[in-house]
Amino acid sequence: MPLLRIEKLSKSFGGLKAVSNLNIEINEGELIGLIGPNGAGKTTAFNLLTGVYEQTEGKILFQDKDMRGLKPYHVTQRGMARTFQNIRLFSDLSVIDNVKIAYHQRSSYGIFSAFLRLPSYYAGEEEMQRKAMELLKIFNLDHKAEEIAKNLPYGEQRRLEIARALGTEPKLLLLDEPAAGMNPQETHDLMNLIRWIREKFKLTILLIEHDMSLVMGVCERIYVLDYGMIIAQGAPDEIKSNPKVIEAYLGEEVV
Amino acid sequence: MGNVTEQVLQQIVNGLSLGSIYALVALGYTMVYGIIKLINFAHGDVMMVGAYAGWFATTTLHLSFIPALLIAMVVSAILGVLIERIAYKPLRNATRIASLITAIGVSFFLEYGGMLVVSPQMRTYPPVFPDTIWNVGGIIIKYGDIVMILTSIILMILLHVIVKYSKIGKAMRAVSFDNEAALLMGINVNNTISATFAIGSALAAAAGVLMGVYFNTINPLMGIIPGLKAFVAAVLGGIGIIPGAMVGGFFLGLTESFVSGLGASTWRDAVAFLILILVLIIKPSGLFGKNIREKV
Amino acid sequence: MGKRINRQSVVTLLGVLLVYAIVQGSILMDILPPFVALTLIQVCIFIILSTSLNLINGITGQFSIGHAGFMAIGAYMAAIVVVKFQGPLMLALLAGALVSALAGFLIGLPTLRLKGDYLAIATLGFGEIVRIIFLNMEYVGGASGFSVPKTITWTWAFWLMVISVIIIRNFIYSTHGRACISIRENEIAADVMGINTTKYKIMAFTIGAFFAGLAGGIYANYLYIIQPLTFSFLKSFDILVMVVLGGLGSLTGSILGAVVMTVVSAALSGWPEWRLVITAILLIVMMIFRPKGLLGTKEFSLSFLGKKGEKNASSKD
Numbered sequence: 001m002p003l004l005r006i007e008k009l010s011k012s013f014g015g016l017k018a019v020s021n022l023n024i025e026i027n028e029g030e031l032i033g034l035i036g037p038n039g040a041g042k043t044t045a046f047n048l049l050t051g052v053y054e055q056t057e058g059k060i061l062f063q064d065k066d067m068r069g070l071k072p073y074h075v076t077q078r079g080m081a082r083t084f085q086n087i088r089l090f091s092d093l094s095v096i097d098n099v100k101i102a103y104h105q106r107s108s109y110g111i112f113s114a115f116l117r118l119p120s121y122y123a124g125e126e127e128m129q130r131k132a133m134e135l136l137k138i139f140n141l142d143h144k145a146e147e148i149a150k151n152l153p154y155g156e157q158r159r160l161e162i163a164r165a166l167g168t169e170p171k172l173l174l175l176d177e178p179a180a181g182m183n184p185q186e187t188h189d190l191m192n193l194i195r196w197i198r199e200k201f202k203l204t205i206l207l208i209e210h211d212m213s214l215v216m217g218v219c220e221r222i223y224v225l226d227y228g229m230i231i232a233q234g235a236p237d238e239i240k241s242n243p244k245v246i247e248a249y250l251g252e253e254v255v
Numbered sequence: 256m257g258n259v260t261e262q263v264l265q266q267i268v269n270g271l272s273l274g275s276i277y278a279l280v281a282l283g284y285t286m287v288y289g290i291i292k293l294i295n296f297a298h299g300d301v302m303m304v305g306a307y308a309g310w311f312a313t314t315t316l317h318l319s320f321i322p323a324l325l326i327a328m329v330v331s332a333i334l335g336v337l338i339e340r341i342a343y344k345p346l347r348n349a350t351r352i353a354s355l356i357t358a359i360g361v362s363f364f365l366e367y368g369g370m371l372v373v374s375p376q377m378r379t380y381p382p383v384f385p386d387t388i389w390n391v392g393g394i395i396i397k398y399g400d401i402v403m404i405l406t407s408i409i410l411m412i413l414l415h416v417i418v419k420y421s422k423i424g425k426a427m428r429a430v431s432f433d434n435e436a437a438l439l440m441g442i443n444v445n446n447t448i449s450a451t452f453a454i455g456s457a458l459a460a461a462a463g464v465l466m467g468v469y470f471n472t473i474n475p476l477m478g479i480i481p482g483l484k485a486f487v488a489a490v491l492g493g494i495g496i497i498p499g500a501m502v503g504g505f506f507l508g509l510t511e512s513f514v515s516g517l518g519a520s521t522w523r524d525a526v527a528f529l530i531l532i533l534v535l536i537i538k539p540s541g542l543f544g545k546n547i548r549e550k551v
Numbered sequence: 552m553g554k555r556i557n558r559q560s561v562v563t564l565l566g567v568l569l570v571y572a573i574v575q576g577s578i579l580m581d582i583l584p585p586f587v588a589l590t591l592i593q594v595c596i597f598i599i600l601s602t603s604l605n606l607i608n609g610i611t612g613q614f615s616i617g618h619a620g621f622m623a624i625g626a627y628m629a630a631i632v633v634v635k636f637q638g639p640l641m642l643a644l645l646a647g648a649l650v651s652a653l654a655g656f657l658i659g660l661p662t663l664r665l666k667g668d669y670l671a672i673a674t675l676g677f678g679e680i681v682r683i684i685f686l687n688m689e690y691v692g693g694a695s696g697f698s699v700p701k702t703i704t705w706t707w708a709f710w711l712m713v714i715s716v717i718i719i720r721n722f723i724y725s726t727h728g729r730a731c732i733s734i735r736e737n738e739i740a741a742d743v744m745g746i747n748t749t750k751y752k753i754m755a756f757t758i759g760a761f762f763a764g765l766a767g768g769i770y771a772n773y774l775y776i777i778q779p780l781t782f783s784f785l786k787s788f789d790i791l792v793m794v795v796l797g798g799l800g801s802l803t804g805s806i807l808g809a810v811v812m813t814v815v816s817a818a819l820s821g822w823p824e825w826r827l828v829i830t831a832i833l834l835i836v837m838m839i840f841r842p843k844g845l846l847g848t849k850e851f852s853l854s855f856l857g858k859k860g861e862k863n864a865s866s867k868d
Contacts, residue, residue, distance in 0.1 A: 050743060076745035088743075090736035092848070100726065101733045105745035107726040111754070114725030115718045121725060128726065168745050294668050345839045351667050352614055353842040356795055359616075359788060360834035367827035375824070479784075483679075486672065525683040528676035535673045536661045 001064060003028045003204050004049075004172060009058035011041075011048055018044040019228045022058070026172070031198055031205045033219035035212070035239075037248055041228040042208045043085055046176055049206075050082050051075040062172070077105050081170035083161045085177045085208075091150035095141055095160060098149050099132040102167025132167065138200070139163040139193075155186045159193070166197065172204045173197075179211045187211060191218050216240065224248065261393040266516040267509065272400045272469065274508020275407035279462035280485030281492070281500035282414060283335075283455025289431040289495035290451045292351060296358035297338060298459055299482015300365035303475060305331040305460025306467045307373060313381050320383045320468070324406070327464045328457035335456025336449045344445075362482075369475035377474045380467040399469045410461055411501055414454065418497060423450050431495065480524065484511075487531040493541025502542065571709050578705055590817040592705065592773055595712040596766045597809040601793040602719050602802055603762035608791075609799035609848070610723055611755035612735025613663065614671040617678030618763050618790045623782035624681060625651040625764025626771035627691055630699045633772065640702050644711070644768040651764020652757050654681075659756035663749060678787055686779040696778035703773040711769060715762050720802055722758065731755050735800070789816075792830055796837060798844030803851040808844075 002025045009022040019041040026032050036042050047053045049060060051072040060067040062078060070078070081102075090098050109124040136142040139159045144152065149160060158178060165173060178194070179187045191214055198205055209215045215222060216236045224232040224239060226248040232239055239245055280302055287295045308330040312323035342361050346354045387398040418424035426447045429437040438444050466481065467473045488507045492499025507527060514526050534541065574591060577583040604618045629647035632638040638646070662673045691697045722728050730751045733741035742748050771777045793812045797804030812830070819826040837844065 052739070052743075071747075072739075072742040073745050073747050076743060081745075082743055084740070084743075088737050088740040090733055090740065092736055093732065097729060097732075101729050101741070101746065102744045104726050104730050104733075109726070111722065111725075111727050114727050115721050117721055121721075124726065164744065294672065342835050342839070346842070349838070349842050352671075353838050355614075355668050355671060356791070357835050357838040359791075360831045360838070362831075363788065363827050364831035364835070367824045367831065370824045371828065483675075487676075490669075490672070521687050522683065525680045528680050528683075531676045532662065532673050532680075535665055535669055539665060539669055 002026055003063060004206070005059075005061040006049075007059040007061070009045070009048060009060060010056050011044055011053060012056050017228050019048065022225075022228075022230060024223055024230075026204060026206060028171075028204055029198075029202070031194070031218055031220050032207065033215040033222040033236075034206060034208045034225060035210070035215050035222060036225035038210070040225040040248075042225055043176060044228075045225070046082060046174055046208060049075070049174060050080060073105075076168050076170070079169075079171040080174065081165040081168045081172075082174035083158075083165050083176055083178060085180060087157050087161055089149045089157060089161055089164070091148075093149060094146050095149055095152070096129075096132050096136065096145040098160060098164050099135055099167045100128050102164045103128050103131055105168060135163050135167060138197075154181060158182070158190070162193075162197070166201060170203070172206065175205065175207045175209075177208055177210055179209060179214045184213075187214055190214070194218055262516060264394045266512045268394060268396055268400055269515075270509035270512035271505060272403045272508070273512055274505035275404050276462045276466055276469075276481060276504075277485045277488045277507050278501045278504025279407050279410065279458045279465075280481060281488040281504045282411070282497060283459045284486050284489040285492070285494055285497060285500040286427070286451050286455045288489070289497075290427060290448055291343070291347065291354075293343060293354045294358060294486065295343075295455075296355065296482075297361035297365055298455070299478035299480075299485065300362050300369070301331050301335055301338070301456045301478070302459035302463040302466075302482065303369065303473070303478035304334055304365065304463070305456075306463030306473045306477065307369070307378075308460065309464035310378055310380055310467055310473055313383060320402070323383070324461060324464050327460040331456040331460030331463070332453040335452040335459075339449060339452040344448075362479075366475055366479070373475060375475060377472045380471050380473065383468050403465050403469055406461065406465060410458060414458065414497070417454070423447065427451055484524075484527050487527050487534075490531060490539075490541055491534050493544030496541065496543045499541055499543040567713060571706075574705055574709070586817070588705065590813060592703065592708045592769075593817070594810055594813045595708040596770050596773075597790070597793060597813050598712050598806050599715045599762050599766040599769070600790045601797070601805040601809040602716055603759045603766070604790050605794045605797075605799065605802060605805040606719055606723070606731075606762075607755050607759040608794055609801065609805070610728065610735065611731040611752060612738075613752055613755065614667060615674040615756070615759070616671050616784075616787050616791055617674035617676070617681075618759075619782040619784070619786035620674075620678030620681035621651045621655060621760040621763035622767035622770070622786065623678075623685060623779070624654050624760075625767030626777050626782070627685055627697065627767075628764070629768030630697050630771040630777060631691065633702070634697070634699055640707070640772060643772065644765055647768035647771075648761045648765040651767065652761035655760025655763075656753060656757045659753040663752040663756065675784060675787070678782070678784060682779045682782050685782075694779060696776045697771075698776050699771050699774075701773055701775055703769055708769055708773070711765065715765060716802070716806065719758070719762065723802065727751070727754070732800075789830075792834055795834065795844055798846035798848065800848035801844065801846040801850055804844055804846035804849075807846070807851065 004026040006022055006024040009019060010017065011019045022045060034042055034045065044053065048055050051067070051070045051074065054069060062080060067075060090101060107124055107128065109120040113121040133142055133145065136145055141156060141160060141163065149157065152160060162175070162178065179190055182190060194205065195218055197203060207215065207219060219236060221234065222236055222239045223230055224245050231244045231248060232242045280298065283298050284295060287293060305327040309323045309327035312318045312326045338361055342357050343354065346357055384398045384402060389396045418427060426442045427450065429440065429442055430444055430447045434444060484507060485504065488503035489500045491506060492503030507530070510530065511523050511527065514523050578588065600618060600622060604615065607613050607615045625647035628650040629643040632643035632646045633640065658677050662670060665673055685691060686694050730746045733744065733746055734748050734751055738748055789812065793808035794805050796812070797808030816826055
C-alpha cells in the first residue's frame with residue numbers, strides 16, 4: 001500500500017488549469033523528486049497536498065484516507081509537513097520557539113494547566129524544551145537556540161525551516177525548493193542532510209526542486225511536471241535522457 | 256392601502272436625502288481605501304470641518320449656498336491633503352494596523368481639537384433655502400430634499416467624469432491598480448494620492464454643508480456617526496469601488512429611514528452596524544467586489 | 552529550566568505587596584484623598600482591560616477595537632446579579648465575566664475569518680451594537696443608567712487585577728500562548744505547523760472578553776451607576792491607546808500604558824478636550840516614530856533594571 005496516492009488531481013483557477021490529471025504514488029521510505037520548469041504547477045501541487053488549496057477534481061489518499069477538504073493544520077496533524085519556497089519562519093521569534101511551535105500539536109497539557117501552572121505545565125514545557133533542543137542539535141543549530149530566527153544566515157534559516165517541519169513529527173515531508181538560493185557547497189551539504197534525516201526519522205520525502213543536480217543526486221524516482229501535467233516519470237537516468245523532458249527544459253542545462 | 260403606499264414613498268424620499276449624504280462621504284472612504292488601502296477614520300471629521308467652513312461662510316460672510324459650498328469644499332480639500340502629508344505619508348510602508356491607529360488618532364484630534372477651536376456647543380445653520388414644501392399626493396418633499404439629492408447627483412457625475420476621463424483620474428486608477436507599476440510608468444504617485452484625498456475631502460465637505468443645511472444644527476462630534484455609516488456604505492458596495500459606494504450609500508439611507516418609519520428609530524444605528532457585520536461575514540468584498548487570496 | 556522561583560518573580564512579588572500595603576495603609580489611616588482612591592481603582596480596572604486587549608491585539612495579532620462592548624456586558628451582567636437577584640459580589644463578577652466570555656466566543660466564531668482592518672471595523676460595530684442594546688433595555692434603566700451599590704474595595708480591585716495579570720501571563724508563556732504568537736507572526740506558517748488558527752483566535756477572543764467582562768463588573772460595583780454612554784467607542788479607544796503606547800505584545804507595556812494614561816486622564820480631568828487632543832497627538836507621533844510602542848514586544852524586567860533589561864515576550868523565564 002502506497003503511503004501517498006494522488007489520483008487524477010486537478011486544480012483550476014478560473015479558466016486556468018494549474019494542475020491537471022496528476023497521478024503520483026509514493027511508497028513508504030521513498031525519496032521522490034517533482035521537477036519542472038517555472039510555472040509548471042509544482043507549488044500548486046504542494047498547496048493541494050497540504051490543504052492550502054482544495055482540488056477541483058481528483059483524490060489525495062494519505063495512508064489510505066481521503067484528504068479532501070482538510071485544513072492545513074489537519075493535514076499536518078495527520079502526518080504531512082512541509083517547508084516553503086519563500087521561507088516562512090516565525091522570523092521575530094527565537095530559533096527554539098520556532099521549533100516548539102511545531103511541537104505544539106503534541107503538547108500534553110491543557111489551557112487550565114497553563115493558567116494555573118499545574119505540575120503538568122512544567123512537565124510538558126520541559127519535555128518540549130528537551131525535544132526541541134535535540135532536534136536543533138541534529139541540525140547543528142543548538143548553539144543558536146535563543147537567537148532571533150531572522151538574524152540567522154540564509155542557509156541556517158533553510159535548515160531551521162526543515163527542523164521546524166520535523167518538529168511536527170511527520171511521516172511524509174514535503175520540501176519546496178530547499179536549495180533555492182544556496183551555493184553549490186551548501187546544496188551538497190543539504191543533499192547529505194536530506195539523505196541522513198530520511199534514515200534517522202524513517203521519513204518519506206517528496207522534493208520539489210529546480211536545481212537538477214540536487215534532484216538527480218538524491219532522488220530515487222522523479223516525476224516531471226510541465227503545464228500542470230506529468231510528462232515523464234522514472235529513475236534519474238531515464239529522466240535525463242527523456243526527449244520530452246529535454247524539450248520542456250529547452251535552453252536549460254539538464255545536468 | 257393608500258396610506259401604506261404613501262408612507263413607503265415618504266420614507267423613500269427621506270431615505271434618498273439621507274443616502275445622498277452617506278454616498279458622498281462613502282466616496283471619499285472608498286477612493287482613499289482604493290488607493291492606499293487605508294480606512295481613513297478621520298473622514299467623517301473632515302466632513303465636520305467642511306460643515307463648519309460652510310457655516311462660517313453663510314453666517315459671517317453672508318454668502319449664499321453655492322459659494323459657501325465651494326468654500327467648504329476647498330477648505331476640506333486642503334485639510335485632507337494636509338492630513339495625508341503629515342500623518343499618513345510617513346506610514347505608507349507601515350502595517351495597516353499602524354495606519355488605522357493613526358487614522359483613529361487624527362479623527363480624535365479633529366473632533367476634540369475642533370471643540371477647543373469652535374467650542375463644543377451646537378451651531379445653527381441659517382436658513383439658506385426657502386422653506387417651500389411640496390405635498391405630492393400626501394408625500395412631503397422639502398426644498399432641501401431636492402437640493403440635497405440634486406447636489407449629490409451632480410457631484411457624483413462630476414466625479415465619474417474626472418475619474419474616467421481626466422489625466423489625474425486615470426493616474427488615480429493606475430495607482431490604485433498597482434502602485435509600483437504606476438510609479439515606473441512615470442506617474443507621480445504622491446501627487447495622485449494627494450489629489451485623491453483632496454477630491455474625497457471636498458465631497459465630504461459638500462456632504463457636511465448639506466447636512467448642516469438640512470438638519471440645521473452642527474457640532475464638533477457630528478461627523479462620527481455619519482462617518483461610520485458612510486464607511487458601512489462603502490463596505491457594503493465593495494470598498495475601493497466608486498459606483499459601489501454610491502449604491503451602498505443610498506441603500507443604507509433607505510434602510511435607515513424604513514427602520515425609523517417602523518417606529519424603531521433608537522435601533523437605527525444598530526441596524527447599520529448589523530448590516531456591516533453581516534456584509535463582512537457573508538461577502539467581505541461587498542456587493543460589487545471580487546475576493547482576493549493571499550499567494551502561498 | 553526547572554527553577555520555578557527565580558529572583559525576578561520574588562522581586563516582583565515584593566513590589567506588588569508593597570504597593571498594596573502602602574495604599575491599604577493610607578486607606579486605613581484615612582489619609583488617601585477620595586480622588587486618588589478613585590484613580591487607583593481605575594488603574595486596576597484599566598490594567599485588566601489593557602492586558603486582556605493585548606492578548607487579542609498584541610499577542611494573537613488580531614485587531615479588536617470593541618473592547619468596551621465586552622466590558623459593558625460584564626458590567627451589566629454583574630449589576631443585574633447584584634441588584635435584581637441580590638447575589639453576592641463574587642458571583643456577580645464571575646457571571647459578568649462568563650457571559651462576556653460567551654459573547655466573545657459567539658462574536659469570534661464568524662468575525663475571526665476577517666483580517667486586519669476589516670476585523671477592527673466589525674468589532675467596532677459589535678461594540679456599538681452592544682451599547683445600543685443596553686440603551687434600549689428598560690430592564691437595566693436604558694439611557695438614564697443603572698444604579699449599583701458600591702461594594703468594591705481597594706483590596707478587591709487590586710487582587711483581582713493581580714490574579715488577572717498572572718493568568719494572562721501564564722497563558723502567554725505556555726504552548727497555547729506560543730500558538731497565539733505564531734498566528735501573529737505568520738498565520739499561514741502557523742496553520743501548516745499544525746496549529747488550529749481559528750481555535751486559538753477564538754480562544755484569545757474568549758479569554759480577552761472574560762477579563763474585559765471582569766473589569767466591567769468591578770467598574771459597575773464601584774462607580775454607583777453605569778450608563779450605556781460609558782461604554783462607547785471612546786472607551787474602546789482609551790484601552791487601545793494604552794495597549795498601543797505600551798507596545799503591542801508586551802504585557803508590562805500594557806500595564807505601564809494603563810497606569811500612565813489613567814493618571815494623565817485623572818490629572819487632566821478638568822480639561823477633557825485637551826486630554827483627548829494630547830492623546831491623539833501622542834498616538835499619531837508614536838505611530839510615525841515608534842510604531843511598535845514604548846516596549847515593542849519586549850518585556851520590562853525589574854531584576855535587570857539599569858542594564859536596559861529587556862526580554863523577548865516569547866522566550867521563557
